[in-house]
Structure formats: structure tokens, C-alpha cells
């Protein structure tokens with residue numbers, strides 16, 4: 001009984017403390033995840049980052065298409081699940097444990113996010129600070145960046161383009 005309560009406590013804490021730093025866990029629908037990757041139109045070997053990668057759906061779908069993927073996840077349980085479920089893709093998938101707001105995000109070809117409206121402006125500033133080697137594509141599921149017109153919009157997916165100078 002004590003062991004069971006301890007496990008419940010750990011699970012509750014893991015899923016709840018994250019809301020102090022960002023969106024709670026809610027997985028993107030598989031169809032939308034596939035569409036998001038289609039929209040990004042990346043070539044094999046290019047890199048996509050999922051900021052708040054959950055149990056790793058985007059990471060697995062992208063790795064299956066021979067893309068390199070980097071996920072950032074703060075919930076230790078989701079980090080572990082995503083880590084274990086992506087081992088078969090080897091070095092193609094890297095998952096960083098921690099708060100992505102406090103990490104330096106490397107240059108990549110694309111970023112996927114499923115956050116909350118209140119974080120979208122902060123996200124825009126964070127993305128604008130990435131030292132880009134070239135342009136970067138961003139797809140946000142469900143939520144738009146305030147004051148920024150998406151380049152494309154489809155089925156709740158909002159596509160933005162960042163250039164080296166922006």
C-alpha cells in the first residue's frame with residue numbers, strides 16, 4: 001500500500017509540476033503530427049526539434065522518415081517513456097531532459113510545438129534568439145503566435161518561417 005501511494009505521488013508530482021514551466025501533457029493526434037511533418041517538408045537528414053516532446057510521438061514519426069530529431073521534456077516519466085521508445089532509432093533521436101526555456105536551442109531546420117496561448121509570445125522571442133545557420137520553419141499545433149501572420153494554416157497547424165536576420 002505504501003509503495004502504491006508512493007508511485008501515485010511520483011506520477012502526480014511528475015505531471016503537475018511541469019505546469020509551472022509550460023503546457024501540461026496532452027499528446028498531439030497522430031494525423032495532425034503526420035500533417036505537421038508533411039507541412040515542414042524536410043529532407044532526409046535534416047533536423048526537427050520538439051519543444052516539450054511528451055511521450056515522443058513526433059520524435060518517432062520524424063525518425064521513421066529518416067529525419068534527425070531533438071526533443072526537450074521536463075516530465076521525468078514522459079522523458080523515460082520517450083527515451084525507451086526511440087532507442088531503436090539510435091543517434092537519429094536525441095532527448096534532452098529539462099526546461100527548454102533555460103536551454104540554448106541549437107540551430108535546426110524546423111521546430112514543432114504544442115504549447116498554450118500564453119507561451120506563444122515567449123516562444124517567438126526564444127526562437128528569434130536561436131543562432132540560425134539558415135532559415136528555420138516552425139509549426140505550432142493549435143495556437144498562433146500573437147501579432148505574427150502564419151505563412152500557412154491548415155487543420156489547426158500554424159506554419160511560420162524564421163530567417164537568419166529575423
Ligand SMILES: C[S@@+](CC[C@H](N)C(=O)[O-])C[C@H]1O[C@@H](n2cnc3c(N)ncnc32)[C@H](O)[C@@H]1O
Pocket residue numbers: 018021022023024025026027028050051052053054055056057058072073074075078098099100101113114115
Ligand atoms: C501539450 S504536450 C505536447 C507533447 C508533444 N509535443 C505532442 O505534441 O504530443 C506539452 C509537453 O511539453 C512538456 N513541457 C511543458 N513545459 C516544458 C518545459 N518548459 N520544458 C520541457 N518540457 C516542457 C510537458 O511535459 C508536455 O509533455
